[in-house]
Amino acid sequence: MGATALSALSDTALALDYPTRPVHWIVGFPPGGGADIVARILGAWLSERLGQQVIVENRPGAGTNIATEYVVHSAPDGYTLLWAGVSNAINASIFSDLSFDFLKDIAPVSGVVAYPLMIEVNPQVPAHNIAELIALAKASPGKLTLASYGTGTISQVAGELFKMRAGIEMVHIPYKGGAPMLTDLLSGHVNAAINVVASDLPHVRSGAVRALATLGLKRLDALPDVPTLAETFPGYEAVAFTGVGVPQGTRRKSSRGSTARSMPASPTRGSASA
Numbered sequence: 001m002g003a004t005a006l007s008a009l010s011d012t013a014l015a016l017d018y019p020t021r022p023v024h025w026i027v028g029f030p031p032g033g034g035a036d037i038v039a040r041i042l043g044a045w046l047s048e049r050l051g052q053q054v055i056v057e058n059r060p061g062a063g064t065n066i067a068t069e070y071v072v073h074s075a076p077d078g079y080t081l082l083w084a085g086v087s088n089a090i091n092a093s094i095f096s097d098l099s100f101d102f103l104k105d106i107a108p109v110s111g112v113v114a115y116p117l118m119i120e121v122n123p124q125v126p127a128h129n130i131a132e133l134i135a136l137a138k139a140s141p142g143k144l145t146l147a148s149y150g151t152g153t154i155s156q157v158a159g160e161l162f163k164m165r166a167g168i169e170m171v172h173i174p175y176k177g178g179a180p181m182l183t184d185l186l187s188g189h190v191n192a193a194i195n196v197v198a199s200d201l202p203h204v205r206s207g208a209v210r211a212l213a214t215l216g217l218k219r220l221d222a223l224p225d226v227p228t229l230a231e232t233f234p235g236y237e238a239v240a241f242t243g244v245g246v247p248q249g250t251r252r253k254s255s256r257g258s259t260a261r262s263m264p265a266s267p268t269r270g271s272a273s274a
Helices: 007-015 034-050 062-072 086-094 130-139 154-166 178-187 197-206
Strands: 023-027 054-058 080-085 106-121 145-148 171-174 192-196 210-214 239-247
Touching: 023 034, 023 062, 034 054, 034 080, 034 106, 034 178, 034 197, 034 239, 062 080, 062 086, 062 106, 062 239, 080 086, 080 106, 086 154, 086 239, 106 130, 106 154, 106 197, 130 154, 130 210, 145 154, 145 178, 154 171, 154 192, 154 239, 178 192, 178 197, 192 197, 197 210
Parallel strands: 023 054, 023 080, 145 171, 145 192
Antiparallel strands: 080 239, 106 192, 106 210, 106 239
8 A cells, every 4th residue: 555655755755865864744633543543654664665764743633724734834845744635625615714725735745545434332322223323313412422533524524414414413522633532432421423444443343332334335344244324325425535745846856867846736636525
């Protein structure tokens, strides 16, 4: 996965005798969540390939806007990377006072990974499937809580669409990332949550949390007995896509030795239907 996802960056780096010092990869979520885990795995692979340390730096908050703003205002020298994703696309629509324009200020390097999502509950919640969760929510409107890993993230957007399609009221509880959200779900401080499958799968298998549905169009091989939400609401799909971005104006040179040029302004295409 790493070789394909970051080939654009590594080809550029090797062609420019880069890097000569550590590279900082800025992630807009706290340690322990899905984005952080994958960034650290790929960061270790990239460190070996480039011969310099790739430091994953967590700057959570404001639905990844804090991290994005930091990268936008960093020097366009290739030493500051952004873990970009669907939150950036969402934020451009819901925040009117951002100090940056993501489309103009961040240049794409490569796509990285698409995360499958799932709806999960604390085992104390008497719901073993989506139908039972919906029934509970309808019986006590506004009593059950549904957590997300950040306001404006795909986690929240997916939850809002679920509530709309189901015709239910659940209280949205936002967090600064998946790790603190999971901690509160495990302890029962929130009833339900939407998170990436990769980070919470061990807890599903241990029974610490209960997966009710995944949010892709097809069932996952890792959770073959867990239905998709699309089986209840046809056409429902929510996917978290991620990629690598750099400050606009960052120079690069192809491995064929062509003259360095500015990176294009349009972001890597991805899909997130929620």
